[in-house]
Amino acid sequence: MTTLSGQTAIISGGLGDIGSAIALELAKQGADIAIGDLLDDNKSEQLIAEIESHGRQCIYHRVDVSDAEAVESWVADVETRLNVPSLIIPNAAIITIADVRNITPAQWNRELRINLDGAFYLAHASVKRLLHLNRPGRVVFVGSWAAHAPHATIPAYSTAKAGLRMLCKCMALELAPFHILVNEIAPGYVDAGLTGKIFDNNPGSRESSRKRVPVRELITAExxxxxVAYLCSPENRHMTGTTLLMDGGLSLLTSGMEHHGK
Ligand SMILES: NC(=O)c1ccc[n+]([C@@H]2O[C@H](COP(=O)([O-])OP(=O)(O)OC[C@H]3O[C@@H](n4cnc5c(N)ncnc54)[C@H](O)[C@@H]3O)[C@@H](O)[C@H]2O)c1
Known part of the structure; x- marks a missing residue:
């Protein structure tokens, strides 16, 4: 009997670097897994096989999180094929590198629709089912330290993630009496996924970013x-409406007052 056995996790953006690491970790701890992403079905085969090798079930849906109806059908299908999802992980996101002078309204809208509306649609559709069945659950939004410090080059991303923080708190307050805990994880520079791609495309940026982090370490997806698994675990009985900020101290840096260590 493992910590999360009997539970079903639903993870958007589950074929991305952080999403697939979350899927695998929750499966190792005993949960069955439903992943959703935009990618073709064959891109899910390896992850499904790995999760099944841990004795857990895993199903994949192609779903665009910015389509509320598609998300609702996804949640309903997961309930039919596995169980009602009790571990809800809105994780899908994109990033547009364009400051306010350069970003277009279309880019702004797309980013907010995926990163903020999409997270809401998954949390909303899943939580409604839990409430209907009178079941406890956990929501863990994947936010970012970008909500904790202004980022001039990624205003849409930072704004969406800041919105997620407040959504997390509002939902946590409403759902606490129903034993649904709602939290957010806010990583700093992860050497994978969205930031990993930026590092790969900008020679030297991986190392300069690592040096900028006060603890001098990049984070792994694992x-x-x-x-995320901790926030989902039975050991966490009291944290709700919080942000687990794991940024190595990045958000402590302020313009003109940077950390000048070794
Ligand atoms: N990589 C980092 O340094 C970092 C830091 C802080 C927070 N995050 C957050 O971690 C989460 C995962 O990002 P990642 O770094 O693993 O990037 P990633 O690109 O590897 O994963 C994101 C996944 O979301 C999917 N996706 C994009 N739009 C979608 C849509 N409309 N519907 C469904 N799926 C969609 C993509 O196909 C991709 O598989 C994001 O919320 C991101 O903001 C990442």
């Missing part, structure tokens, strides 16, 4: 997944 480390993010372990913290």
């Amino acid at each position: 480390e993010v997944a372990q913290q």
